[in-house]
Every structure is written in C-alpha cells, then in structure tokens.
Amino acid sequence: MKSNNENAIPKRSEIEDKYKWNLEKMYSSKDEWEKDIETIREKANEITQYAEKLGESADSLYTVLNLDDEISRKLENVFVYARMKKDEDNRVTEYQAMSDKAQSVVVEVQSKLSFITPELTQIPEETVHKYMKEDERLSVYGFFFDELFRQKKHILSKNEENLLAQMGEISSAPKSIFSMINNADIKFGTIIGEEGKEVEVTQGRYTTLLKSTDRRVRKDAFEALYKSYEAQKNTIASTLGYSVKKDVFYAKARKYKSALDASLSSDNIPLSVYDNLIDTVESHLPSMYKYMELRKAALKVDELHMYDLYTPIVKEMKAKIPFEEGKELVKDGLAPLGKEYMDILQKGFDEGWIDVYENEGKTSGAYSFGSYESAPYVLLNYQNTINDVFTLAHEMGHSLHSYYTRSTQPYTYGSYKIFVAEVASTVNESLLMNHLLKTTTDKEKRKYLLNHYLEQFRGTIYRQTMFAKFEKMTHEMVEKGQALTTDTLCDMYRHLNKKYFGDNIVIDDLIKMEWARIPHFYNAFYVYKYATGFSAAISLSNQILNDGQGAVDKYINFLKSGGSDYPINQLKKAGVDMTKTEPIDSALKTFGKLVDEMEQLI
Template structure:
C-alpha cells in the first residue's frame, strides 16, 4: 500500500500563497498595544453615561468615540481570528481569539448604555440636534435605524445584562467550531490512483466530483460516519444555539426568532416565506434535473454521492491556481477597467491564503476590517469549483473594498442580505464568459452542468436549509426538544421532498445538518438564495446594457450600509420585495435543463 498523502504543515506552504496579515499588525506586540488602547478608550466612554441627551455636542462626541473603539476592536478581533484560522491547533492564537472575544464583550457591555439612552431622547429633540449640529448629520441614518427599532431596545440595565451574556451566547458556535475544525477526525480512503488518502472537509467535494463511483461512495460514508459519532454533542450545540436565538427574540419582544433575525436588515418576513413558496413551486424542475443526471451517468439508481460528479465524463478539467486567476480576470472584464485593476491588486498584494494546510479552517471566506485589505481564505484544490470560489470570494472582497473606500466607518459595512449579491454576480459573469468561449461541446456541457449545480446548491439546497432552520426554530419556540433523532428525521424528510423519487436518499445524509456552520448564525442561509436570484438579474443587465448597468451596480457596491438593503438593490435594478427575481432565476434553471436534455439525447 502506498504511503498516505498527508496535508502539508503551514510552514511548508510557499509564502506567495499566504495572505499578508502583517498589513494589519507587523507583529503580535502591536496587537497587544491596541488591546490596551481599547481598554483606555472604553474607560473614557463611561463619562458620557447619562449625558447623550444633554446636547448635540455630547451625542456627537460619544458616537465618534464609539466608532474609534469599534474600529480598533474590529482590527484586534479580525487579526486574532485569521491567525487562528491559519492553524486552529496553535494555542497562542486560540488564546488571542478568546482574549479578543472577551474584550468585545467588555466593550459591548460598557457601550450598551448608548442605544437605550438614544431611544430615551424624545424624537423631536433628536431632530433638533440633527438640524443644529452639522457633524451629527453623518449619523442621521444610524439614528433613524435606532428609532425604527425602538420598541425592541430594552432599558440601559437590561441591555448591559444582555451584553455581558455575549460570551456565553457565543459558546454553541465556538464549541461547534472547535469540534468541526480541530477535533473531528476522518478516515482514509483509497483514491482513484490506489493511494491511501485522508478524507478532509477541504478534499471532500473533490472526492464527490470523482469519476470513480467507488471513491465517491467511500468518501461520502467516511465523512458522515465521523459526524455520526459526534451526533449527540453536535445536536446539543445546535439545540442550545437555537434556544439562544429564541431567548433573544423573546426578551426583545419579537413574535419569533425569524422576525428578530430579519429585522436587523429591515426585511419583511414575507421575503423569507415567499422564497420557500416560490422555490417549492419549481421542484418539478429539480426532479427533471435529477432524472437527467441519472440518465447521463447511466446508473440504475442515483445516490446522494452522485450529485456532485460531472455528468460529462470525458471532461476532466484541472486548473492550477495561476491559470484560475487569469480566467477570473477575463470573466469579470464586463465590470470595467477599474474593477479589474482592484482585482489584480488583491491577487498581487497578499490578500489571499490559497492552499489547505494542517489545522487550517475549512471552506472559504472573505474577511477583514475597515482599514485592512479585504482578505480571502481559500483551500484551493485545482477544480472548476475552485475557480468559481475565487470569483465568489473576490466578489465579497471588492464589495468591501468599494464600501470602505466610499463610506465613512459607520456605514462601511454592508448587511448580510446583500452580502451574497456581489459574489454571485462574479460567478454568473464568469460562467457566461466560459460558456461563450467554450469551443468543445463536452466542455460546454460540463460548464452547463456546473451552472445547474450552482442553482441546485445555491437556490434549492439553501432554501431547503432555510426551511430546516424555520422548522427547528419553530419547534424550539414551542418548547419541543431538538434531539439527534428529531433533527435527522426533519432533515431526511426535506431531502426527500426537494429531490424527489428518482434519487436514493441515503441514510447517511440525515447527518448533513451536523456539518453546516451557518446554522449557528440564525436565518443566514436564505440570503444565498435571494442573493443568487438578484445576482442573476443584475449580471444579465450588465451584459445586455453595458456601462449604464455597470455604473448602477458599482454605485450599489459603493453604498455599503448607507441605506436599507432593499433600497440599495432597487437602485441597482432589482426589487426583492417581489418573487419575480426568484421565478426569473428558476426559469433560467429550467431552460438549462431543457437544453441539457436535448444535448444528451
């Protein structure tokens, strides 16, 4: 038997493929200095307690100090977290992350007086402050937001208690993170070349894309057998995370945790329920796609582990990282010269951590602070999927770049509701470019299959996740226990509904809920689906209308958090208060199924 392929250690990854966090802090000592500076400024903040309504000057000074503290705290937290993500087994960075989280709770607790005090100021007095103090006008939208949510803001003392609970409230997510990124161990399997290879979360999708069905099945069973062994612990962490969501909704006087989660973005609950209803009206298209996949693979029974492998077997696209960057640049050219120049800056100036190493956090993300580069974590594996991951995460990063460059700190971030739009616009534009320039019919069909998989994974699958979240939160709010058996039963029933009778719903899939980190961030995943629908519409407008649509779109990227996300998207050209973008996106899916059916006859 050949020697197992081991994951490289961090020190063995070439420097050019690592992000340059030194752009945030040249050394850890400077990080420690900022900790002390934050603590000093937090002490200064206490002098404003009880004085915010006294004058517009006091209010402005307090808001500026809050921004200074928050900005520095953001740097401290982001740096520690990303150092830990490089290698979760390094105890120094575990400790620094814990210290940053503890400081965040301390800051939140100390500053928790501000919002209740602002809500206690009569509205007409706030209007007067805004009229008389030019500097305060910067905070007009921020103050409007506080007034909008006034009924859900508690007294100063109650807000302070909730702030002090922050570290405890983060426990389920943090415990799951350590189980999922550091403690859980996966078996080895024999790959296509007869070599013994360790299954990892980073390699899992690559195994499922294998043309060797035995490899796919072995990887599938290996991964879920590991989660099965942890099911009681992980069910407990998820149960208490959901209970935490219900608790905060209850004490803030929301009808449900769903209302509470959506209110931060000022999103009507109907947007969430409309998404589920609209997608479920198109499930017949998913059933057709399942049948198409079964036929194309030539299998008597299609299993869950057959869902990711390309259905065009003759095409085996391997794309080295350097080549992938060039493909992404070409695909995003419709967004204009300036956009491409910023993209190249990210590629060349240490924004990206490219390859998997021992202990590194799995998956991919874009992260950073207002003053840092918008960094990207990858676990690049040379697949077509990874090219789109680059485009996706750089979409996030350039959205952050534009927002930070064009908005003051208070509005420099963008809400989660629009967070997936820019990333998915990039994916859609890249797909259109690759399809247009594919001369080989098999390559074109391969890409079309990938496009269909984007719809399956981003619209159908994320909506299924959204329904799972809705069900488990409603059960918890009724006082029902979320046991491992309950979670597994709900999850497998949803898979049966969303995939239909032509797919064998393997028993192992009942454990998939146990490996989804997004479930610890309540009602997040639906935004992938709504964002995808918006992005498909926007990308089509960019390709058809050219500069006019690009200008609207870049204005949206520059908008940050300066307006409600629904309004920002309307400015870009899509109205997410209707189901139209969802239905339009799924019509594209249906047309792709039609075309693939014809090509496979």
C-alpha cells in the same frame, strides 16, 4: 516556489513575495501594533467618562459617537492584523499570542463601550432630532438613529437587558454542545477507499469521498457517516430542540411575532421575502426532478441514490491553470463591469492584496478580510484548477465590494449586511461563467462548466431553501407548543427530501439524519440569505450583460452603498426587487435552460 518534492507543501519562506499579501501596510512592526492597543485602551477609558451624560447636549452625543468610531476602527485594525498573521502560519506561537491578545482586548473594550446603546435608546427621539439640527456633525448618523429608533420597541428596560445579557453564555450552550459532538466526539469509522486501503471517514474527507467515481466508496462513506449520527440521534435532537426553544424565548422576550420575525427584523426584511423564496423554489421543483433524471442517465445507474448527488457527471478538467493565467481569465470575465472596476481589480492584483499559495501551517480555504483602514485582503490556497479561478473571482467580488464601500462611506456605514454579502461575489462568478461558456468551443469543457454551474444552483438555491423550510417548520412547531422529538425531526426531513428531489432518486432512509449534521441550524434563519443573494446576483449579472452601462452604474452604486441603507432598498436601487418573486423565478428559469442544454450534450 522551491522544493525538492514538487508535491510537498512549501514553507512560507519558500514562496515568492509577489504571491503573498502585504500586511506591512497595516503595521510595519509588532511595536506599532502594540502602540495601537495602548491608544485603544486610553480612549476606551476616556469614553467611560461620558456614561450617563450622552443625552446632556449635542456636543456630548457627537463626542461619544465619534470616539466610539475611532476606537472601533483601531480595534478592528488590531484584530484583523493579528488574525491574518496567524492565518499565514498557525504554528507560529508569536502569532497565536497576538491573536489571543487581540481577542482579549476586543472583549475588554466592548465591555467598556456597552453603556452606549442602552443610553442612546433612553434619549427621546425628538431630543435627538433637535441635537441633529443644532450640530451638523451629527448628520452623518441620520440612518444610524433611524435604525436605532426602529428597533427601540424591541429593546427592554436596563434591568431586563442586563438579565438577558447574563443569559448569553447559557443560551449559547446548544450550539457549543453540538460543536463538541460534531467536531470532537463523533467518529465515523473507516471504509475501504478507491485504492483498496483503509480510509478513516472524517468531516473534511466526507465530501471528497462522495465525489468518488467508485460508487461502492460513495455508498460506504454515506452509510458510515449517517449511521454515526443515527447512534447519537436522541442527544442531537435534544440539543437542536433547545436551540429552537432558545430562539423562540428571545423572540417572545423582545416582543416579536415569531422567531422568524425576530431574525429578519435585524435586516428590516419583510416576512414575505422568506415565504416568497420557499414558494417560488417549490414551484420550480420540476426542473430539479429533470436534473435528477439527467444525473441518473449520465451516471448510467438503474437507481439514483442520495450518495450519487455529489460525484461529477462529467470528466474533471485536468488542465492546469497557473495563477497568472487565472488572473487573466478573471479579468476577461469581469470586463463588462467597466474600466473603473477593472482598474481597482488590477490594483488588488498589483498591490499585495492576495495571499495565493498553500504553505505549511496556513489556514485552509479562502476568504476576503480586512479592516476599514486596510486593503480588502484575500486568502487563497490556489491549486491551479478551474475551481480555484472561480474562487479568485468570488473572493475578489467580496473585496471590491469592501473597497467601494470603505472608499465611499464613513466608518459608521463601512460594512454591509449579510443579506447582500454574497451578491458581489456571485455576480463575479456568474460573469466569469458566462464568459467561459461564450468562449468555450470544446464540448467536454463546456459540459464540465455546465455541471459546475448546475451544482451551484442546486447547492445554493434548492438545498439552502430546503434548509430554510426545515427551520421554519421546526420553529413553528415549538411556537405552537408541539414537541420536537427525534422521530418528528427525521420524518420532516425525509419528507422534505422526497419533495425537493422527486421520484427520480431513491430517498435512502439514512438521509433522514442529515439535519443532525448541519451547523447552520444553530444560527437559525441564516441560510435563506445564500439563496436570495444568489438569485439577486444572477439577475444583476444578466442585467449587466444585457443592459450595458446603465446597469453597471446602478450596480457600482450598490457596491458603494455599504451599510447606509436597508439591504432590500439597496438591491431595489441596483435593479432587483427581492420583495417580489421575479428574481428567484428568473434565476430558476436560467437553471431550467442549463438543464436542457446539458441534456443535449450528455
């Protein structure tokens, strides 16, 4: 990279091509991309001719399903390419226009395809089975039909479905209103930063300020943020209340037992999985209390406060890890996954899957993305830290999961459910962590790694489970006809913090407002999947390390299974039964051992 100021963010043109992803493999020109849009529109018009004819014959049923797959594959390619080109540099108007056009085409085409699912549900199940026997081409859709008929009892009449569809924009109002409050309207004021200068507190800066080594900065940022939410508490409580009521309404309308049942049904997850998670985590709260005691001792404070939770209890690792070195660390860490996995990983490193460095206008953060037909691309903003190495391992976990799925499954099952989406990424992080802990002799480095790992457990299992408990409590209250007032929400949330963090930390009064800033609460019963996925991944990584090739083979088969089975079944075949408490119990025993080791080192 070339720049007169080594701290300046480079222009994209200043970054070497070997550190950029190769999207030309998707489309060599904009004209080629536009041509695919024309083809999509033509095929979308063609498919509408089959409206009200799906059930006429095996041939018409297959033709529509196959054509739907063709259209969706190309549409995915068009959308993904435009989105990633825009992410390279969000300031480029050509990419903005392409992304907007792709989104418009998606809406346009989806409306033309919307007749398919309602019509499919009108075909008698015995007719579908008859057609499948008549035409072997339909056999690929076996699990697709099983899932359709499983959900059929929750699909309403055509008129009722149409009415619910028209409610879509209104039902999204609470989420949209919260987003406007949280991202546009709310202001958190300014505080005096570490260097004695005024710093505006923003959503983006808040976590950084909470990690400050200056306790006064942490406290001021905490109070600035939550006092601002407290000033809006009645509006946000009303917004969240209506979001919960919306969930309950749709669950009742579709004849589910509860809002939780409705949410879990999409993945065919038993209600016991949700309850087991909460019960098992709460049985391991003493380990969290001990971690709080350890944090208090390490920070050398008389009282541990809620604003002390994010500041590192050990010195940051200052060593720079260039990308090439980071790749080697990842390869060393993932070696237990075997030659085939490592060959695909190397293919990703060599063939332009990864967009490595930050440049002006580039989308922040990191992700794994791509279409069924493309490489599973990775966006990074690599800054030469150990955290960036873990991010590389994490995103390549997603990408290799996608690669195995797309290479093995037909398009119909070419993606995987959110319930298992974080498993492969976390297995990679866990394997890398195990490798680094095994090979690290430096005491300070070891403490840093343990701190990193402990925070992952706290943030992903304990914190997300506390959120999951809060969601369950709020929805159950509305289902019983009880009001979700501001005071009720604050009291519930304060109580949960007291329960989950224990007596070794002061539960500052303002933490009662944290519920008001969590966007996930507007997509209810989602966060528990982070905790279950993390637990499953810890169990699988331990099996890979301890049981060798047999565990690796089962794990690779899991990566290959895509959307061809229910998530619970996929994990069972891999060696983890999430209907039981053992995986969560095992993961949290690992957390307890890490706390014990850290206690010895501090």
